[in-house]
Amino acid sequence: MAAKSRCIIIGASHAAAQLAPTLRQQGWTGSISMISNEYSLPYHRPPLSKDYLAGAKNAEQILIRPAAVYNKCGVGITMGVTAATIDRRNKQLQLEDGMTMDYDKLVLTTGARVRKIDIPGVDLDGVFYLRDLNDAQQIKLSTGANKRAVIIGGGYIGLETASALRKLGMQVTVLEAMPRILQRVTAPEVAAFYARIHKEEGVEIVADVQAISISGDKQVESVQCHNGTEYKADLVIIGVGVIPNTALAEQAGLTIDNGIVVDEYARTSDENILAAGDCTSHYNPIYQRHLRLESVQNALDQATVAASTICGNLKPYSALPWFWSDQYDLKLQIAGLSQGYTDVVVRGDIEGSRSFAAFYMREGKLLAVDAVNRPQDFMVGKRLILQGNQIDPGQLADDNLPLKTLLAS
């Protein structure tokens, strides 16, 4: 590898924070530049809707690595600049400020952006989306005990935000357009569990209701719904999903299909351009289909694979996706993907307690686990999914039988 090789990473994301030092560890001796349109070093995004919002952590405490690490690894970081176009033939990147940079390897870790909704009043003061540190900072300024918050969207982000705002003493209402919260991601049993907990914690959850307008003078005052109901609000947070940032890749003519398509070595359709994290769509050998994941695990693992590929050391990506969500005293850990499940087996008292595990099954095999305050069921569940054996649902449901005993040795 020529000492003068240049690697440019676009997006100061979780994947980028993993990639840059890993490149060095794997022996990359060329230059490394990170280009970001944000104004912070890469930070942990999950705490934005949890500890950061609730005030338990500040901006510095959520940095993935301190500045010194990037210095030590010789990573040049340019903040507040947007990459405009890629000229693949000349291996050049144009920045929006007119600057041009040559590359030998380019890595897109551009992540995802929030899905916006188009209803009257979304531009009022006090109406926010939550994706980046800037959003979270703005939201924090609008919080306050006894103020009223309306959250549009009953997915994990909406529910975590509800939990954080409750901690701050706010009155919180969550509006969900689908018939139940967490509709796309969990079984009805699990959704019912979260609905109960939020109710116990004093959050009002209204499902099957569409927000059609937001009103106020300059500052938001209320949210109107399709059925004529209205909710007073000092603060509105919209959390209705994300869209992968693929514009740059599209402009460059790379293959896109619900994300930037990459192979198992994190390579796009151009061998000198790689991609990692939320912006990618990749083939997962465990589930045997293309996936676009919104997760830290995927960002870290794929970035590590990308670093190896760049250093000429091909290691295929094959990992079991996992996620987590913290709300109140509940620690939810999710292993695997439940899409396509036919049966759900519940272990523990899901209706009365604050701890259970839900196993998503298909044809007698385990696809995914949602474990609340049950780290062991999560950890063993991971292994059971990977083993791919037939599992007796009766044994899974038997809370007196340690889950470990179901593992094939």
Place this chain on the structure above:
Amino acid sequence: MPRVTYIQADGQAQEINLEAGSSLMQGAVDNMIDGIVAECGGSCSCATCHCYIDADWVDKIEPAGEMETDLLDCVSEPKDNSRLSCQIKVTDSLDGLVVHLPATQF
């Protein structure tokens, strides 16, 4: 600044000065010490920051909480001195601490 020694499974040791108040996990991540993955960034969810506390130090560290204990039960090669490094706050009284890293976090 408390000084901590991380020893890899192959015996290779690295001595690092850590900021008091940060965690053993963060100290490893900040100094790019192999062997600590820390997928969840310290929220006690992933158990990929598993380490072994040197026998001389086990008693000087606050015991693991319930969540941590449960997670530790499922790491590969758990031992009596197993801990999740993200749950251990570095303080001045831990100056000289020695931690051993497992061969794998998975």
